[in-house]
Amino acid sequence: MKKLLILCAALLVASIAPAAAALQVDITQSNPQPLPIAIPDFLGDPQAGANIAGVVRADLERSGLFRPLDQKGFVEHITDINKVPTFASWRSITAQGLVTGQVAQQPDGRLRVDFRLWDVYGESQMLGLQFFTTPENWRRIAHMVSDAIYERITGEKGYFDTRIVFISESGPALKRVKRLAIMDEDGANPIFLTKGDYMVLTPRFNPTAQMIAYMSYIGTKPRVYLFDIETGKQEMLGNFPNMTFSPRFSPDGNRVALTLETAGNSDVYMMDLRSRAIQRLTSDPAIDTAPSFSPDGKQVAFESDRGGGQQVYLMGADGSNQHRISFGPGRNGTPVWSPRGDLIAFTKQQGSIFSICVMRTDGSGERVITTGHHDEGPTWAPNGRVLMFTREISNNRGSQIWSVDVTGRNERQVLTPGSASDPAWSPLIQ
Amino acid sequence: MGMGRQMRPTVDEPWPLGIAGSALFHGLILAAIIFTFHRNFTAPEDSHVVPVDLVTIAEKTNVAAQAPPTPEPEKIDRPQPVLEAPPEPQMAEVEPAPEPPIPKFDIEKEKPKPVDKPQPTKKQQAQDFNALLNKLTAPDKPVKTAKAGPRVIQAQGLGNAMTADLMTALQNMIYRCYSPPTGVPNPNDLVVTYSLMLNPDGTVGRVQLLTLDGNSYTRAGAEAASRAIYGCQPYRLPPERYNEWHEITRMTFHPPEQ
Numbered sequence: 130m131k132k133l134l135i136l137c138a139a140l141l142v143a144s145i146a147p148a149a150a151a152l153q154v155d156i157t158q159s160n161p162q163p164l165p166i167a168i169p170d171f172l173g174d175p176q177a178g179a180n181i182a183g184v185v186r187a188d189l190e191r192s193g194l195f196r197p198l199d200q201k202g203f204v205e206h207i208t209d210i211n212k213v214p215t216f217a218s219w220r221s222i223t224a225q226g227l228v229t230g231q232v233a234q235q236p237d238g239r240l241r242v243d244f245r246l247w248d249v250y251g252e253s254q255m256l257g258l259q260f261f262t263t264p265e266n267w268r269r270i271a272h273m274v275s276d277a278i279y280e281r282i283t284g285e286k287g288y289f290d291t292r293i294v295f296i297s298e299s300g301p302a303l304k305r306v307k308r309l310a311i312m313d314e315d316g317a318n319p320i321f322l323t324k325g326d327y328m329v330l331t332p333r334f335n336p337t338a339q340m341i342a343y344m345s346y347i348g349t350k351p352r353v354y355l356f357d358i359e360t361g362k363q364e365m366l367g368n369f370p371n372m373t374f375s376p377r378f379s380p381d382g383n384r385v386a387l388t389l390e391t392a393g394n395s396d397v398y399m400m401d402l403r404s405r406a407i408q409r410l411t412s413d414p415a416i417d418t419a420p421s422f423s424p425d426g427k428q429v430a431f432e433s434d435r436g437g438g439q440q441v442y443l444m445g446a447d448g449s450n451q452h453r454i455s456f457g458p459g460r461n462g463t464p465v466w467s468p469r470g471d472l473i474a475f476t477k478q479q480g481s482i483f484s485i486c487v488m489r490t491d492g493s494g495e496r497v498i499t500t501g502h503h504d505e506g507p508t509w510a511p512n513g514r515v516l517m518f519t520r521e522i523s524n525n526r527g528s529q530i531w532s533v534d535v536t537g538r539n540e541r542q543v544l545t546p547g548s549a550s551d552p553a554w555s556p557l558i559q
Numbered sequence: 560m561g562m563g564r565q566m567r568p569t570v571d572e573p574w575p576l577g578i579a580g581s582a583l584f585h586g587l588i589l590a591a592i593i594f595t596f597h598r599n600f601t602a603p604e605d606s607h608v609v610p611v612d613l614v615t616i617a618e619k620t621n622v623a624a625q626a627p628p629t630p631e632p633e634k635i636d637r638p639q640p641v642l643e644a645p646p647e648p649q650m651a652e653v654e655p656a657p658e659p660p661i662p663k664f665d666i667e668k669e670k671p672k673p674v675d676k677p678q679p680t681k682k683q684q685a686q687d688f689n690a691l692l693n694k695l696t697a698p699d700k701p702v703k704t705a706k707a708g709p710r711v712i713q714a715q716g717l718g719n720a721m722t723a724d725l726m727t728a729l730q731n732m733i734y735r736c737y738s739p740p741t742g743v744p745n746p747n748d749l750v751v752t753y754s755l756m757l758n759p760d761g762t763v764g765r766v767q768l769l770t771l772d773g774n775s776y777t778r779a780g781a782e783a784a785s786r787a788i789y790g791c792q793p794y795r796l797p798p799e800r801y802n803e804w805h806e807i808t809r810m811t812f813h814p815p816e817q
Contacts, residue, residue: 153809154726156787158734161741194741225786248782250789283740284779471744514742536742 163196164282166226167219169207170200171244173232177267181232181242184271185278187315188289192279192515193539198224210245216252224249228278232267240264244274246281256281268317269558276557288510289314292555293517294332294341295530297321298548302525309343311358314510314554316544322356332356334555335378341553342366342376342385353387367400367407375419379426379446386410386420386429397431399446410448419463422446423490424470430454432462441475443490454492461486463506468556469513472535476505485518487535498537508554517543519550725804728796736790739783739814740776748773749780752811753788759801761793769809784812 171178189195230244276287332343415435441455459479527548756764
């Protein structure tokens with residue numbers, strides 16, 4: 130009898146064991162690659178559809194995070210964006226994302242652009258949006274489409290619907306003409322804002338993107354001017370007896386931090402744009418300059434050589450708690466606070482080599498992210514992960530504007546009409 | 560039962576436990592059968608039903624786009640585009656689709672507590688059976704298949720030596736397709752966990768996201784992980800051990816520090 134019991138027990142246990150096996154896996158390696166995405170020309174007007182899709186493809190490819198596939202390899206031809214695509218045919222060409230869109234002119238003359246972003250593996254729509262605008266604004270719509278796709282895939286805000294203000298240089302080396310210029314972030318629509326009969330330096334956008342502050346040598350002394358992009362009018366910011374330079378707007382657009390030089394000493398000041406009241410923030414005998422606001426407007430990063438060579442310091446927006454945060458090798462200056470708030474980019478000089486670096490706001494985690502020998506003056510994209518900067522070409526052949534991802538990847542030149550420097554990135558256009 | 564004549568009660572050798580014992584034994588066998596084959600009682604999940612989420616758009620006009628005016632170099636004239644809120648997409652007349660694998664995060668709300676409970680049912684049953692076994696078997700004859708007992712419980716937790724090779728195989732197959740977001744402020748936001756079932760041919764069956772809280776980076780990371788799971792199928796694993804790899808209760812993606 131006991132043999133029977135044991136046998137039955139064995140039967141029980143043997144029947145339990147295989148059913149409950151399960152597995153746990155940890156994936157700790159990755160293989161970051163640009164996302165293969167298929168973006169056929171938008172339907173509707175063939176020219177407009179090709180133009181808009183072309184700008185979207187170029188935007189996404191330029192970010193380094195997407196790889197638009199060649200249309201010639203597409204198997205399925207989209208004829209109706211309201212029909213679900215045949216995902217298997219897109220998988221067969223290794224697409225992981227698919228964008229279908231159409232362009233239509235409205236009876237009132239406006240342009241309407243629809244698009245859908247599809248997840249090819251999950252076989253579902255990830256995003257669908259409509260835009261309306263005047264036809265001549267089609268490039269902005271294309272950039273907004275790119276921003277929407279970028280944000281949906283990466284989780285970060287996009288930066289394609291932005292503009293760059295910069296100094297455009299032309300003329301022979303001994304008679305350089307520097308003009309203030311503005312262009313779309315992809316280099317399209319370059320426009321000169323000044324004629325070049327006076328020197329302009331360090332232009333900076335204000336947060337509403339309609340006004341630029343810059344330094345100019347109208348007359349003999351450098352002064353800060355405000356330039357209204359819409360009206361073309363400009364005004365001098367304050368009438369100080371001495372030099373004023375390196376202006377930068379606060380995130381709310383109501384204040385400008387700038388450097389005033391009095392009796393050979395440079396200090397950071399804050400001016401309220403509405404009342405024109407001015408407050409002195411630093412009173413150190415050293416050179417304090419290049420202020421940059423934190424995204425919440427409560428702190429200011431700046432450059433000071435009070436400790437010997439130039440280093441990066443932080444202080445409250447009222448000048449309190451001034452303390453040094455850069456302790457890495459070389460001289461460190463021109464700090465710019467990321468709009469994301471987590472990093473500060475700056476220029477590092479070691480011997481004759483100038484490079485763009487980033488560090489956390491407590492000074493830790495310092496990283497060099499560019500590979501040139503004379504890279505300086507970084508500016509952040511509004512999403513806080515792409516930087517532009519000035520790269521000087523050797524042999525006095527002028528300078529170029531380059532961009533780089535905060536990870537150090539995807540360094541590439543920004544196309545400009547000739548030699549260019551001092552880029553400043555606008556916020557997303559409202 | 561086929562156990563031979565020893566099972567039949569006779570006058571000389573009566574069934575020692577009586578009716579109650581017989582009922583108990585039948586109950587145990589029945590329970591064992593149910594427990595072993597309970598999976599087959601649950602309906603298999605549908606895979607990849609395409610959800611339809613369409614906007615009904617009026618008939619298109621096919622008017623050629625007007626050529627943009629030639630920009631004058633010195634004049635600044637930038638009309639602002641008018642953005643209208645996109646209309647709510649309307650469902651077309653097809654059957655509604657089940658939740659797609661894309662995880663949906665309600666980013667505005669407060670983060671709910673993560674759901675992370677191991678399944679207690681099978682473990683509890685296994686322990687009960689073990690207790691029963693100990694009672695039923697004679698003290699001087701240990702249960703021959705005792706080692707199957709601990710294996711039942713251990714399989715609920717970390718993989719043991721018998722499954723480590725499967726874990727490694729899966730890691731090596733999946734990571735190639737795992738392309739997480741880079742340059743994020745906090746890489747921990749990208750850590751996500753899925754559970755998934757694999758078909759015998761190595762293709763992916765049911766996939767479920769277990770990470771319930773997070774921000775927009777977490778969603779991007781979860782979608783990248785989902786693309787990895789689907790992208791690298793079919794998974795070539797030994798078919799004779801399918802019972803070991805048909806379900807992965809926890810697959811956690813850890814993007815490397817950036």
